[in-house]
Amino acid sequence: MKVVLSTLNSKFIHSSLALRYLRAYGRTRGQAYDIVEYTINMPVLDIISDLTEHEADIVGFACYIWNIDMTLHVASLLKAVKPEIKIVLGGPEVSYTARRILESHDYIDFIVQGEGEEVFAELVARLDKKESPFKPEITGILGRQRIGETLEQPINYSANTQIEEAEITKIVGSETVAEVADLGTIPFPYDESDMVDLEHKIIYYESSRGCPFSCQYCLSGNANTVRFFPQERTFKELKWFVDHKVKQVKFVDRTFNCAKHHHLPLMQWMHDVATNTNFHLEMEPVLMGDEEVALLSSAPKGRMQIEVGVQSTNPATLQAIRRYNNWDHICKVIAPVIKAGRTHVHMDLIVGLPHEPYERFAQSFNDVFSLTPHALQIGFLKLLQGSGLERSNEFSYVYDPKAPYEVLSTHVMPYEDIRFLKHFEDVFERFYNSERLRTVFGYLGQRLIREKSSAFHYFEALTKAWLQQDLHQRKLNDRDQMAFLHVYFEKQGDVVSQELLEYDCLVSFGGKVRGDELGLPKQTKELLQAGEAFWREETLVRQYIPTYRFVEWRRIRQDYCEHTVSLETAHILGALDNQTLETYQKEGLSKVTLIIDVKQRQRPFVRPEVVAN
Known part of the structure; x- marks a missing residue:
């Protein structure tokens, strides 16, 4: 058969x-x-x-x-x-x-x-x-x-x-949902042929099944039990992935850290093993403690990344969906992991949950944003067939009856608000969550938090500007999107954000996305002549680029860009220390020319003035 x-x-x-x-x-x-x-x-x-x-x-x-x-x-x-x-x-x-x-x-x-x-x-x-x-x-x-x-x-x-x-x-x-009593009876799912077929695909893996929670928007906790694969077997299988140089292993465990006897030894192994493999884990922050924080904060950079589902910070919402967050504890365990900068942290919110109208969702957004996660994903409630919310008639849900069953309105959030938040999510995903614009939006995030401004309303205004230009109805390339941001910052009088955006464009697109509308005119012969004397002094250049050797102008122009920025921007980029910044300010300087390595092998530095012979 x-x-x-x-x-x-x-x-x-x-x-x-x-x-x-x-x-x-x-x-x-x-x-x-x-x-x-x-x-x-x-x-x-x-x-x-x-x-x-x-x-x-x-x-x-x-x-x-x-x-x-x-x-x-x-x-x-x-x-x-x-x-x-x-x-x-x-x-x-x-x-x-x-x-x-x-x-x-x-x-x-x-x-x-x-x-x-x-x-x-x-x-x-x-x-x-x-x-x-x-x-x-x-x-x-x-x-x-x-x-x-x-x-x-x-x-x-x-x-x-x-x-x-x-x-x-x-x-x-039978209408009974089946479970495998002994997960050890299920063999390892991959073989050598898979390593060929899946060479350019994500490798999924699990060390447990089930979930200890009963969130009403989800199906994973319907049985409210967790079963584990044998731990020694899991170690061997993870080593198999490492030996095969798998780029990323994405755990599908619904709550990876639900039992310390299970997950701490695995995390320690991931922490210690010599590999370039990345391990993606879904973590419940309420169950995290000092041990998890220490491992995530000290692991080799990029070794682990975690996805943290917060969904809401509204107590009434959490009670309705049977989710028991402790926000103070979440801040205590997540903030140091983000600050350490070793582990990528992805946090989630859901639009359309009970008792969370537009402005209360804005507060949940600001709460999570205050931790400055590397990515803040905004999802939209889906009434999964068989979930608690799908079976409930309490919250006046209007939703698409076809998969993915996305909610259109709730008892406290009309369709117009959800429709706007869809555009908000699109703009936020394009810009803040984009790895390409980490410098400028990292700066903006810190500034909003420092000034105690609403991050939600900042991105709300950005979204409205996007919609006013009907950009949601156009297919935009990278240059179009960067130009929109550049003009937006200009209208805000935000010179530093403009210049940091220019820096992000240079390093994210290898110096290839240029144009006057981006503040990045093409490097003409006249512009390049100003720095020519510096590049000819090999001994001097090696003080900044130890491996430098003058070979040909074409290679220099491919790898490095010279760009003039304000002193504050140069300081943010690490090209000026505090003492030098103060010295320049006293001398009345307002701008410096940076040399930027578009491949990011070293940080930007101020080009020294060299008099041509």
């Missing part, structure tokens, strides 16, 4: 851990499954064409909010052209609505509810032996039993079938 496992990833760089777990467990039962992955950006008919080439007897799809509608479309066409294929769905998007899916989509044969390794393998074994998958029931398998059908002679459901599906089938089986 030929079995194909498939999913539609949201992007090419993503990969499916779930399918590889199914494949690995199937091998323990003597079963072989092929894995074929697509993306939601691929044409449906191309996917159908490829799937049919495999001549499968069973096709299983992993379903998530980003792919459920397209997956159902693919499944319906696949059934139409190959009615003999058994189609099986699994994944979080169908685990809690299995009956509803089967009732609405007559081309689906079975749904795996919950963790599928054991139950899917048993389903395949039964179908291979032409035995009933319902007698006895397989826990976690709900399916369609066709009246009058035998496994040897399936009913052909083509587009011309005249008999109504409801008249000849009934939905039977």
Whole structure:
């Protein structure tokens, strides 16, 4: 029996851990499954064409909010052209609505509810032996039993079938969400072939399943339990990734730090191992203590990055969603990690939660912004099928009934506010969260906090300026976006931000994004002549660039830019210390010319004045 496992990833760089777990467990039962992955950006008919080439007897799809509608479309066409294929769905998007899916989509044969390794393998074994998958029931398998059908002679459901599906089938089986009791029975999901196939993709991994919390917007805590993979095995598997020089291992544990006996030894191992691999962890800040802070604050830079879900700082909101944040504790454990600068910190907020109108969301934003995380992600509430909020009628939610079920209005936040916040999120993501503009927005963030100004209202004004120019309706390139910011800072009279933006443009785009509208005119021959005498003095240049050797002008101009800025900007960039700044100010200087390494191998420095011979 030929079995194909498939999913539609949201992007090419993503990969499916779930399918590889199914494949690995199937091998323990003597079963072989092929894995074929697509993306939601691929044409449906191309996917159908490829799937049919495999001549499968069973096709299983992993379903998530980003792919459920397209997956159902693919499944319906696949059934139409190959009615003999058994189609099986699994994944979080169908685990809690299995009956509803089967009732609405007559081309689906079975749904795996919950963790599928054991139950899917048993389903395949039964179908291979032409035995009933319902007698006895397989826990976690709900399916369609066709009246009058035998496994040897399936009913052909083509587009011309005249008999109504409801008249000849009934939905039977288990409606229990399955769990694997002993995670140690599931083999390591990756093999050598995956390291070739996934060379340019994100590698997902887990050391635990489940969540100890019961947040009402989420499905992970429905069972309110956590199970762990054997720790010694986890060490070996992480070493396998390191040995294979994997760029990033992204843990999908819903709360990585839920048990100190489990996560602290793993974090210590990540901290100590000699590798360039980055480990991405979802951390619950309320459960963090001195040990976690110490490890994250002293790890080699870039070794770990953490994602911290705050969602809201409003006590009424947190109570309604059954989330128990302690803001003072969050500040205590997160602030030193950010200050240490060793670990990238990503923090999350959600728009549309109960009891959080527009201005109260602004306060939550300002609270989190005050910690200056490297990224502050603004998400929009999605009423996941089967979640507590989706089952509740308390908060007058209006939302899109199709995946991803995004909220359009709430009992305290009208659609107009949510619509504006979508634009706000877009502008904030483009600029503040962009790694390309870390210098200017790092400066702005510190200034807003120092002046006790509302960061939310600063970015609100920036968003309004963006909308007034109808930029949300245009496809903008990098130059367009940088030019918008440059003009905005100019109108604000914010010279330092303008100059820091110019610096970010030089180092982020390798000196290639230039133009008068960015304050970065092209380096003409006349402009370059002023610094020529400096570059010819190799001994002098080596005081700033130890490895410098004059070879040719072209290479110098490719790697270095000369740019005139105010003294304050030069000081912020580290090109002037306090004493030199005071000296220049006393001498009446207002600007200096910096030499900027566009590859950031060393920090900017003030070009010394050299008299040409």
